[in-house]
Amino acid sequence: MNIEKRKRLEAAGWVSGDAADFLGMSPEEARLLKIKLNLAREIESQRKKKGISQTVLAAQNDMKQPNFARLKKNPERVTMDVLFKILLSLGNSPKRIAALF
Amino acid sequence: MNIEKRKRLEAAGWVSGDAADFLGMSPEEARLLKIKLNLAREIESQRKKKGISQTVLAAQNDMKQPNFARLKKNPERVTMDVLFKILLSLGNSPKRIAALF
DNA sequence: TTATAATATATCATTTTTGATATAGACCGT
DNA sequence: ACGGTCTATATCAAAAATGATATATTATAA
Numbered sequence: 001m002n003i004e005k006r007k008r009l010e011a012a013g014w015v016s017g018d019a020a021d022f023l024g025m026s027p028e029e030a031r032l033l034k035i036k037l038n039l040a041r042e043i044e045s046q047r048k049k050k051g052i053s054q055t056v057l058a059a060q061n062d063m064k065q066p067n068f069a070r071l072k073k074n075p076e077r078v079t080m081d082v083l084f085k086i087l088l089s090l091g092n093s094p095k096r097i098a099a100l101f
Numbered sequence: 102m103n104i105e106k107r108k109r110l111e112a113a114g115w116v117s118g119d120a121a122d123f124l125g126m127s128p129e130e131a132r133l134l135k136i137k138l139n140l141a142r143e144i145e146s147q148r149k150k151k152g153i154s155q156t157v158l159a160a161q162n163d164m165k166q167p168n169f170a171r172l173k174k175n176p177e178r179v180t181m182d183v184l185f186k187i188l189l190s191l192g193n194s195p196k197r198i199a200a201l202f
Numbered sequence: 203t204t205a206t207a208a209t210a211t212a213t214c215a216t217t218t219t220t221g222a223t224a225t226a227g228a229c230c231g232t
Numbered sequence: 233a234c235g236g237t238c239t240a241t242a243t244c245a246a247a248a249a250t251g252a253t254a255t256a257t258t259a260t261a262a
Contacts, residue, residue, distance in 0.1 A: 028189040032182060035195065053238060067221065069240055079219070079249090080181035081133060088129040094136065098199030154208060165252065170210055180219090180249070 033076050038100045039083040040075040046090050061086050134177050139201045140184040141176040147191050162187050 025033070047057050058068035061082075071078040071086075087097050126134070148158050159169035162183075172179040172187075188198050 028186045031189060031195065032185055035185075054240095055238075063220085064222065065239075066223080066241080070220090073240075077219070080185060082220085084133055084136075084181060085129045088132060094132070094202035095199075098196075098202050101195035101199050155210095156208075164250085166209075167211080167253080168251065171250090174210075178249070183250085 032080075035101050036075040036078065036080060036083060039080070039087060039097070040071050040078070042100055043083065043086050043090070044072055046087075046092075050090075057086070057090075061089055133181075136202050137176040137179065137181060137184060140181070140188060140198070141172050141179070143201055144184065144187050144191065145173055147188075147193075151191075158187070158191075162190055 047054070053065075054068050055065040058065045061068075063082075071083065075083070084097060088094075148155070154166075155169050156166040159166045162169075172184065176184070185198060189195075
């Protein structure tokens, strides 16, 4: 999302995660955000299922734990690229990932 | 792709688009790149089919033509996010996009 | 051929994402 | 309560993506 737009929304009491996230977004952007949320949730779900820590999964993807944690809280500020890469590293096929759309 | 890595490769005679693109990339990164290539090709294909110019399609996505042209030549330097958004704007459903993986 | 539109390439500024670090809080087991 | 691990949050630096502009090349129609 555009940073200026976000700042305006935040000044108006907007909080990341609200339904108001979608204010000012194009339908395409809103759709993309929903998908990102799905992917991020799936990553956490699979990680827990496997019983590995954020630290370990992050390391497997050349990331540090705090940066990994970020995609859980703020998936809208993460590119699909990293979500995709992490899901692949968890063993998901592109088809399986596509099913999350 | 990492910019330093690319610089090293280019210094060694590497050219964007080569099979050598994959040198030094993780399997996940290579897979992601292939998918991006598919998406970029599909965008151009659909654009031509519709008979609209790069300038117009770019404008519909709040882009300028030269930046649009970039994703055709260097999809590895474009996030999935923009490829995705453009495909949505062309009327593709997420499922349809997923089928390109 | 010339004019016009379309596409490609190059470059630099700007914005955004990502990396890195420090640190706080939560949640155990002992 | 203490020590350890895991997770969350904040912040700043670094890297990368994107925006914007100028201009070159190519294609096409008159």
